[in-house]
Amino acid sequence: MLPIRAQGNPIAMKKTGRGAQSRRVLRGVLCALGLGLVLTLPVRAEAPLKAYDPYAPLPQDTGSAGLKQVLLRLQTTARLMQTTAHPDDEDGGMLTLESRGEGASVLLMTLTRGEGGQNKIGSNLFDVLGLVRTLEQLASDRYYGVEQRFSRVADFGYSKSAEETFQKWQGHDIALGDMVRVIRTFRPDVLVARFSGTERDGHGHHQASAILTEEAFRAAADPKRFPEQIKEGLQPWQPKKLYIGNVCGFGALTCAPENYTVKLATGVYNPALGMTYVQFAIEGLNHELSQGLGNISVDAGPHFAFYKLVDSVLPPTVDKEGHEKDFWDGIDTSLPGLAARLGDEEKKAPWLRGRLTEIQQDVDKAVSHPDDAANSLLSGLQILDHAIAEVKDAKLTSGAERNLLVSLQTKETQFQDAANLALGVELRETGEPLEARDENEFAAVPGGSFRVETDFSDQQKEITVNEMQLDLPSGWRSRQVGKASDNSGKNLQRTFDVDVPANAEYTRPYWHRVDPETDSVNIIDDPRYVTLPLAPPPVHAQATYSYQGKENVVRAVGMADGAPISVIPAFSVLLEPGEQVLPVSDGKETTVKVGVTSNSPGASRGTLRLELPAGWKSAPDRLSVDLAKPGDKKDFQFKVFPASLKEEREQIRAVLMSGGKDYSEGYSLVTREDLQSAYYYQPAIQRVSVVDVKVPKDFKVGYIMGAGDDIPTVLGQIGMNVTLIPAERLAGEDLSHYGTIVIGIRAYDTQKDVASQNKRLLDYVSNGGTLIVQYNTGVGDFNSGHFTPYPATLSRGRVSVEEAPVDILAPEDKVFHYPNQITQKDFDGWVQERGLYFMGEWDNHYTPLLASHDPGEQPLKGGLLKTQYGKGIYIYTGYAFFRQLPAGVPGAIRLYVNLLSAGHEPLRAGR
Numbered sequence: 001m002l003p004i005r006a007q008g009n010p011i012a013m014k015k016t017g018r019g020a021q022s023r024r025v026l027r028g029v030l031c032a033l034g035l036g037l038v039l040t041l042p043v044r045a046e047a048p049l050k051a052y053d054p055y056a057p058l059p060q061d062t063g064s065a066g067l068k069q070v071l072l073r074l075q076t077t078a079r080l081m082q083t084t085a086h087p088d089d090e091d092g093g094m095l096t097l098e099s100r101g102e103g104a105s106v107l108l109m110t111l112t113r114g115e116g117g118q119n120k121i122g123s124n125l126f127d128v129l130g131l132v133r134t135l136e137q138l139a140s141d142r143y144y145g146v147e148q149r150f151s152r153v154a155d156f157g158y159s160k161s162a163e164e165t166f167q168k169w170q171g172h173d174i175a176l177g178d179m180v181r182v183i184r185t186f187r188p189d190v191l192v193a194r195f196s197g198t199e200r201d202g203h204g205h206h207q208a209s210a211i212l213t214e215e216a217f218r219a220a221a222d223p224k225r226f227p228e229q230i231k232e233g234l235q236p237w238q239p240k241k242l243y244i245g246n247v248c249g250f251g252a253l254t255c256a257p258e259n260y261t262v263k264l265a266t267g268v269y270n271p272a273l274g275m276t277y278v279q280f281a282i283e284g285l286n287h288e289l290s291q292g293l294g295n296i297s298v299d300a301g302p303h304f305a306f307y308k309l310v311d312s313v314l315p316p317t318v319d320k321e322g323h324e325k326d327f328w329d330g331i332d333t334s335l336p337g338l339a340a341r342l343g344d345e346e347k348k349a350p351w352l353r354g355r356l357t358e359i360q361q362d363v364d365k366a367v368s369h370p371d372d373a374a375n376s377l378l379s380g381l382q383i384l385d386h387a388i389a390e391v392k393d394a395k396l397t398s399g400a401e402r403n404l405l406v407s408l409q410t411k412e413t414q415f416q417d418a419a420n421l422a423l424g425v426e427l428r429e430t431g432e433p434l435e436a437r438d439e440n441e442f443a444a445v446p447g448g449s450f451r452v453e454t455d456f457s458d459q460q461k462e463i464t465v466n467e468m469q470l471d472l473p474s475g476w477r478s479r480q481v482g483k484a485s486d487n488s489g490k491n492l493q494r495t496f497d498v499d500v501p502a503n504a505e506y507t508r509p510y511w512h513r514v515d516p517e518t519d520s521v522n523i524i525d526d527p528r529y530v531t532l533p534l535a536p537p538p539v540h541a542q543a544t545y546s547y548q549g550k551e552n553v554v555r556a557v558g559m560a561d562g563a564p565i566s567v568i569p570a571f572s573v574l575l576e577p578g579e580q581v582l583p584v585s586d587g588k589e590t591t592v593k594v595g596v597t598s599n600s601p602g603a604s605r606g607t608l609r610l611e612l613p614a615g616w617k618s619a620p621d622r623l624s625v626d627l628a629k630p631g632d633k634k635d636f637q638f639k640v641f642p643a644s645l646k647e648e649r650e651q652i653r654a655v656l657m658s659g660g661k662d663y664s665e666g667y668s669l670v671t672r673e674d675l676q677s678a679y680y681y682q683p684a685i686q687r688v689s690v691v692d693v694k695v696p697k698d699f700k701v702g703y704i705m706g707a708g709d710d711i712p713t714v715l716g717q718i719g720m721n722v723t724l725i726p727a728e729r730l731a732g733e734d735l736s737h738y739g740t741i742v743i744g745i746r747a748y749d750t751q752k753d754v755a756s757q758n759k760r761l762l763d764y765v766s767n768g769g770t771l772i773v774q775y776n777t778g779v780g781d782f783n784s785g786h787f788t789p790y791p792a793t794l795s796r797g798r799v800s801v802e803e804a805p806v807d808i809l810a811p812e813d814k815v816f817h818y819p820n821q822i823t824q825k826d827f828d829g830w831v832q833e834r835g836l837y838f839m840g841e842w843d844n845h846y847t848p849l850l851a852s853h854d855p856g857e858q859p860l861k862g863g864l865l866k867t868q869y870g871k872g873i874y875i876y877t878g879y880a881f882f883r884q885l886p887a888g889v890p891g892a893i894r895l896y897v898n899l900l901s902a903g904h905e906p907l908r909a910g911r
Helices: 027-033 063-074 092-101 126-144 162-168 173-186 204-219 227-232 277-285 343-348 352-368 370-393 398-423 711-717 752-756 758-766 779-785 890-901
Strands: 004-006 009-011 079-084 105-110 147-150 190-193 241-244 262-265 304-312 426-433 449-457 463-471 477-480 485-487 491-499 540-547 550-555 571-576 579-583 590-598 604-611 617-619 622-627 633-641 648-658 661-663 665-670 678-683 685-691 700-704 721-724 740-743 770-774 792-794 806-808 839-842 850-852 864-869 872-877
Touching: 063 352, 063 370, 063 398, 079 092, 079 173, 079 204, 092 105, 092 126, 092 262, 092 277, 092 304, 105 126, 105 173, 126 147, 126 277, 126 665, 126 678, 147 173, 162 204, 173 204, 173 227, 190 204, 204 241, 204 304, 352 370, 352 398, 370 398, 370 540, 370 550, 398 550, 426 540, 426 550, 449 463, 449 540, 463 491, 571 604, 571 648, 571 661, 571 665, 579 590, 579 711, 590 604, 590 622, 590 648, 604 633, 622 633, 685 890, 700 711, 711 721, 711 890, 740 758, 740 890, 752 758, 758 770, 758 864, 758 872, 770 890, 779 792
Parallel strands: 079 105, 079 190, 105 147, 190 241, 579 685, 700 721, 700 740, 740 770, 770 872
Antiparallel strands: 004 009, 004 665, 241 304, 262 304, 426 449, 449 491, 463 540, 477 491, 485 491, 540 550, 571 590, 590 633, 604 622, 604 648, 617 633, 648 661, 648 685, 665 678, 792 839, 806 850, 864 872
């Protein structure tokens, strides 16, 4: 399950079954792992994700295994950054090899959050999907062993060209600026584009990500580029080498020598991981369920990642055949090598090389004597801390100082972590509100209080805890309560009460889009966190301790009972649903429901009202809100009377006044058992689309949900009689009760009962029913299943430009005349795309009804096919109604109603 707890209540975001077929070509998955076009992998049907605490370190990062991992990282200063376009694009095998095999510090920059993609496990789209995919990417990153960054540009849906992508992203500079910022902050030695920047990358976003990476390689070093970053204190940085990927085709096991520079063996077995690098990467990638992943595996054996060197500021590093053994050829990645990077400025710090050599010697001692590593590590940490202080006083140029400090401070954290692992030191924190709440998550409200318990544990008698404290934002206050408890010399506990100021910031994404359906660039609400995956939690516990006269610090790994402490508003206010379609013919009133949840301690009261378009009225004018305790939720209803009913877009806002403050937004807790959690906020707005649509009401529609969409909700709003038919009930359901049955998006991909009961569905058509089948992405499975009444071949053909012209090929067909007259104007105002997964071939039983195409391409006629089959009508549509209807696009709604009405027209309809 992937619950999205709206105001504390679960919204069904159902994990659908993916075991209908025993084998599946996982093109996108394999592409993300460098395995793509050459393998057909088995899908492990019904294989659940391994249960674990998403906030705790992986087993491979704890105990002796974790110590070995950090000791490996302490032996190198190598820094690598890879760039991609979307979550799941990354080369997980390569990232895992470099991080966990080579010990490099690795960062992954994913330009978008995948918010424009298709959700394989539910109906949530756009920004909430982007938040889900952010959490999924972070779960994958834990396996790769990498840091994560994002840019502010959004995934606006499939793009066929880099040109269209840059047009939507308002040129190069927004995404490029964010990429340059990350390079200047992280300061990688090696920059690696996942893609090639050419048409062979396919998706326009893929192409654009590589084009931007090649620009950023030089731009990051130029102080004239993005000078506002320099004014903030960032310094120019020139990575030493730039590589591009997709040079041999994704997943190639062999590659022409002239096409690559490095060939990395990602299929090598790593004893610490208990599997190969690429296998471990897949363990991470399996968390990206919204991408249709979760049940994939790769056998042990040879796997490779190929990359080509395309720019460098080093002397030639390739051999006579144009190859290198790895990314680090020509780069001194030793600790003492940091001194040489200063060039002439090393004279200002003549002591540095000696300090770094001493530190390296302590690392070597810890590596050679892991059972007694703690003393060597704490000794090296002392020397390193002195070196950091001396660097700050050495009067180096700001760029040289910044470069040294980035590397040395990374080492400082690694030394601290390694010493903690060697000593078995751990700090846990547990939070609880001072007044009980009914919700599953733990959160505080501005002006409220909560309690934090910290628990320090270790495996060494010689350890002395010097201080245990909470790091809090400005204005927050904490006080220790009770006495510290010391259990058998192994545990030390502290309890703190924390007061949250009335003006405390909510825990929320630091970015948003005003209109997620059309905006392609996010607005940054808090520049402090720009490029971070999420804003950090406000409360962190840490402790300092001494061991054999040497001091170290340990930070809490997370809440012992789940998510970290968050701050949420005293009230959550949401209009449900957030979109409503109101037919012109429906009369002069509608009902608006407002859900209010209290998060305040004790009883809470307020007054709820609606802000309406000019001339609109509500009854009552306002309502009293009285909620007894935190976590209580009530729904309030208003009758709304529009001033006039004509086709237009309006919006209604709900406002709750309590304690002299207005509350006009709500939140949802986005979480899943294998993911961390985050809050998704949305204004308390209902967008109302008044649509001039005629609706037949004399027959029932049955809707079989696939991966999940909101089409049935819209159909109900416009007055159609819609019943959801669970796929598992198809075998026994009396289908004759329904005039039309709709197969939801990706139903054959995700619902095994739809595939197994397809004959019943076709018999239903033959007996006089109308069946509408919407798009599926499992092209091979769909075609091999022969699910259509007459031969037809599903393709990957799509029209990604939502404004692309549409031709009506059969204007005389009744589907364009009943009950609504369809004209060219009905294709205006569509969002994100025209359609996807059109039929590529079909026999002459079918009538193609529409044609459309992206600029410069041939018309695609397989997006809407209709045929008579026995006494009934069969329709296949790849047009993106699942996006258009929830967005309230009038023409798409009218056309969809006509499709539902096919076969039910009165004799006078049509020509």
